Amino acid sequence: MLQGEGQPTLRDRVEQHLQTIYRDVPLSLPLAELAENLLAVMRLEAGQNPPAQHVNHWNQCDVILITYGDSLLAREEKPLVTLKRFLDDNSEGLLSAVHILPFYPWSSDDGFAVLDYSSVNESLGDWDDIGAIAGDYDLMADLVINHCSSRSLWFENFIKGQEPGRGYFFTASPQDDLSAVVRPRTSPLLKEVETSEGTQYVWCTFSHDQVDLDFRNPEVLQQFVSIVRHYLDMGVRIFRLDAVAFLWKIPGSNCLNLEETHEVVRLLRTLVEHARADAVLITETNIPNRENLSYFGNANEAHCVYNFSLPPLLLNTLVTGDCRYLKQWVMSMPPAQNGTAYFNFIASHDGIGLRPAEGLLSDEELNSLITTMQSFGGHVSYRALESGESRPYEINIALVDALQGTVEGPDEWGLERFVCAHAIMLGLEGIPGIYLHSLLGTHNDQQRVENTGHARSINRHQWNLDALQEALDDQDSSHSQIFRRLKTLLAIRRRQGAFHPNATQFTLHLGSAILGFWRQSMDRRQSVFCISNISRAPQPLNLMDINLIDAHQWRDLISGEVYEHHDQQLELAPYQTLWISNLPDHR
Template sequence: MEYIKQRLSAIYRESDTVKIWPELKGKLVEAKETPYKERKQRWDEKDIVLITYSDQFQEEGQPTLATFEKVFDRYLADKFEIVHLLPFYPYSSDDGFSVVDYKKVNPIAGDWEDVDKLSKKTRIMFDYVCNHISAKSDWFTEYKKGNPEYSGFFTEMDPNVDLSSVTRPRSTPVLTRFKMEDGSEKHIWTTFSEDQIDLNFKNPKVLLRMIDILLFYIEQGAEYIRLDAVGFMWKEVGGTCIHLEKTHQIIKLFRDIVEEVAKGTVIITETNVPHKDNISYFGNGSDEAHMVYQFPLPPLVLYSINRGNGSALTEWAKNLQPAGENTTFFNFLASHDGIGLNPIRGIISEEEILDLVTDLKREGAKVNYKKNPDGTESPYEINVTYLDALNKLSDNDELRVKRFLTAHSILLSLQGVPAVYIQSILGSRNDYEGAVKTGMNRSINRQKYSLDKIETELEKSGSLRSRIYGELTDIIQIRKAEALFHPDVPMEILEKGEKVFALKRGNDPQKSLINIHNIANEPVDYKISGSFINIITGEEMAFDGSITLSPYQFLWLKAI
């Protein structure tokens, strides 16, 4: 374990390392002796992730995890190999991301036995909310009481210090004023909200406590661990306080620990930032995150279909460097958050981003803004279901289905592990009532359902929800059965004009797969020759020069 001690020395002074190493080593020795569920080593084409809340489906008198298990068994188990359960711990705000107690299950969801039951049927991703904790937590309550055990757990700051260069993901202030039990006042660092108190990782005791949480999650069956808002963990006054070297070292330490204790556990970093910064969390390809979220993908696919022009998507995708032998991309289109815009700044002009925002607001989307260092505000994310983002209010359901499936074909075709949000698989529309009820724009894409209602709607033949569920899950199952979709199989982007997004998986012409997408609302000619099988329909197809693609048509063509 000496290499873990060396990693610790890259974070703290030698005196601090010497002080905390015996305790950390003891935790690791104990963890290694704990019997864990056997973990899959690496990933393959079958690995498709479902993103969901633990209370997504509800029935009276039942813990929501038990109800989710019913829906999963009936509708989802053969489609998804991994379930990302968004924070299922007790919380005070932000639909789970303001954790009150890291080691408890929200009573509405059930208990650890319910989590264990689900983990016996599928692999589970836990959220590790490592940057901040709830202002209602025992940790912060004891800190305000002056309990010395929690001294230095949070970042205190003189409100007169210039923090204008600090990267702001929200329009709220960096510091929040809190009254201590002794009557004094302190200003505490709160990156996201006054209810989400940043942990102070400069204090080695904080790191030890959070490693204890990490090991606990592994013990409870987490096979994928998502590091939420991880880019903000380390603070240095006078800079941006994001992506700092000590932050990277802490993530590398987390990877060292999971590799030592439960090899096969996957670390995923959630950093909703421009692409260059995002992929820095791969480290050197073997010492930091196993996967990083592909954050430019959701806004780029949306922009391309909205404009009927895939030039920006093609240019971006062709310049993607392979993730590396021991890493891969975590691809997605929709999640519990909005569609982030920061990741495409520098790929698409600011004028075009603002035009897209204006168009989507006109069609019913909500928008969240961030504060810039000069005091101005810029759109940070679009809040909308992905189905409604792709379509106009006046569109018919036939067009909605076509656009939606084309977008998800792109998602499922790209190199990496794809993830599908529960609202997408359900074909959900904007939940305006939910947004009004909570006062949060993000609630527009977080609707919860009674078990009776969702089963009735999914079984209603010909409905928009039923069609999207059926047709999307069909192509998911086809994707899982095709070895050329393995994340390690090479990808080549084919430049075939602005109205087409096309790519090839595999280097061998006799063992390759061409995925073609017409992203425009008009027929497009595509030049192609040879004999193929369309693996979606099973139809053999021969081309001698070109094919005409109907609006939003896509083909998965395997060479024969």
Template structure:
């Protein structure tokens, strides 16, 4: 298969931008040869609609003795949420050496402890798949890195080395571990770049052979059914001494190239960038509608948490009003919780420092932990809050109370109402409490939110009179209801409404303008009244309660989806 002139010119332009004087036509030929190995899929299907709902899970978040974890996961999902969820994000399911999957040993194999490619394919029968391209680094136990140490074979030039005398003080990174790690190679001691940990060695994208390798891996995932590709830690990809090594122009250009290639092979594939950084930097990955199709709303989880802790929506409202208008080719990936902690950096410029400090302190009172990052000046500051979102909402700034379930459901309804595609972490769906026993075992703070449920125990909890059952069944109903509303299409118009600081209110208007839904959410433990403006006075039917409202007031933490139909 020869590439069309259009895609060839596009890729040539990208490669020239990234590699400048090191570019040669041979590079384009090699890239074209890799792309040509994969069949193109032609269709005109929309990338997303109001029925898209994502579940984020590890391959072994639910286990049963004697069963293959991916098969146990499939059984649970098919039985419980087949009608609610449309996309399953299986967090890295490859052989790994640390970081619960994000230190990949082999990018092309399934971890045999989870199952095999047939098990992944089986999940794809009822759900679209989302997969990680862990693009910034590889495991120190990988064949690539072993070849680097031997200085022979594939991988010998795949890793970044740096002189430890080099001034790297400007480099921005989310960890407090050493940036450079010494290792013994056949050519003597080398210092490799390790942004995240000594076991996660940064890949050298200034070597075009590596980029071509990653394109092949990406297309391999797409050929095996991946519909959404999550570019993990993409912001750190390109390194240039004397800079922050964050969001460099070459990084953005590589994202554009990966999108070009993915869309050429399958036009419905979605590129999602994972950039846990301040809001403005995060939004930059939309590019000029030519980069990521989707970006995480990293500011939403901590801002929503703050709003529910203080009963004050002012900062959440201000952020929501500032969000850019979307076109049909871009949208947001909305979530409140994931396998990582709740990011603190995405609050920069959105929440005053004293409010941030109080939020961090409150989370620690509720059993949460804090991970820190190193700053330019040698100090450390909070990078993320490690706590399950359910336990993060067991109280407010005034202490614990009896509204945990109601407050948590409010958080999920608000998240589902925002423009974009909603995503639920498995431990939000199951309202999992803090897993402190796990932290004691692993000595890693993030384990607090990475419990592995026993299948039978989880079934029993969800079938008994428990907070978990109440949350799970409520979310099942709410998701089913949401999927039927055209006004919740990811690109349906959004308007933030002013109803005072105790409430959060926004309107969603369907693309065909035939349906309007107004979310009104009470963020406090007191009853609150509200008034609808003239524009929305016909929105009087509450979809959640399935009845016309008789009075415009909300019980503590009550939400309404007020519709015209």
């Protein structure tokens, strides 16, 4: 049935998605019935009017803090309560949203091998604690959609041939052509298991404790739609679709970014935005840049995509003192349509991905970057190639240690370099995400790596809250200096219309040692020239080079300096950033 002047109903749209997803899959139930089931699970009406399209559900005030639920610990207090108390006491309204990494019961990978999607890990707290955070901050949660734990009830039932779980996991034969499969790990792809139906080989993209789900089975899709509905009810507004690029598998293909995968994202977008108009989907796809951008679709897939190429390119820029590669990439990035945005980050719980730099940095540049990071205490994780060889996949290091020096070694400019990196990210088009350990200037945790045996643990430190507060109260500590300076940048950013995630951006050409770009507010009232010296040598800058309009009085929003003459000659200190605006900073 069509609603209004030939417009498809919500049920029609859902059924169209399903036709694409299951076009090559024989089903035991009609697609119309499956569509009705999904609408019932989401509590949606078949003829429900669609939400307005191309609407930006964000502005320059939005900043997402990324953290584990137990990164901050206090005696005799649930970690989620401790987290909220720290945010309430210290964030000063500068953080609009919190991404709590998987807070469900799990068996490995620090949460990404989920045992039970419907529960909160008792060691962290409960749904009331999650709700308290969601009441004061936009809550971002992981939808770990590609795989779940091999110790989950679903997988136990798969082995027993019972429901729910029977037929939930993707199986293949060792004789299948799997040579083209793209993976981020070096472990064997297939895991042999004995089941009630005999020996089967389950697909494990990431680890043998993380078994891939089989979305060819519509019951799996219904389960995840039910999980989405539950998370919405619990206050989740932003959904991070973890490892979604690997979702659909077809032996003989690379099993990455398949059309069925994109259509599942489109279906989730349709369902979620009808359930909550300002809900946001973010795809986590640690893949080469062009493939990553494909998850925007035609503004009908992800609202936001992780800007995975930014971390390695910005890190390379600051350790080499040369911004050419970063500048070329910034120039090549298409403006996000209204209703979509880039999700910018330069550090996270994972490492600094190298695949998103493929085709952007040469092998020589990548090898130099890897060698430099290893000299700063970093580790390297690898992935398997079709040939059976291994290739570096990511660098594991705390960002403050990654920026302690240059390719020539450590120096005295580490703090300024670290702040410069964040000033660049905060100025760029997109919504910024800041990892808690970057906000706090947390160093490499080599002891945690030794304890866990996992390289990624280097950047997953757990702070005792009393020790952290003592460090932040010490005005001379690096933690205190970083925390205060980053909060100052966040406070300035939120007051500038030119820093709206969708505001116009244009790249400036100021040489290889100065990165510059221009932002203009959507109402065209404000211009901000973002200019950073990305080298450890002072750099001259003549304001004539950025063509300031004489009719305005220009000032640096960071230092407060006013520029009386538009041909004024400046000298940028090592790693100094200017945000030169034609409007005063309204405090």
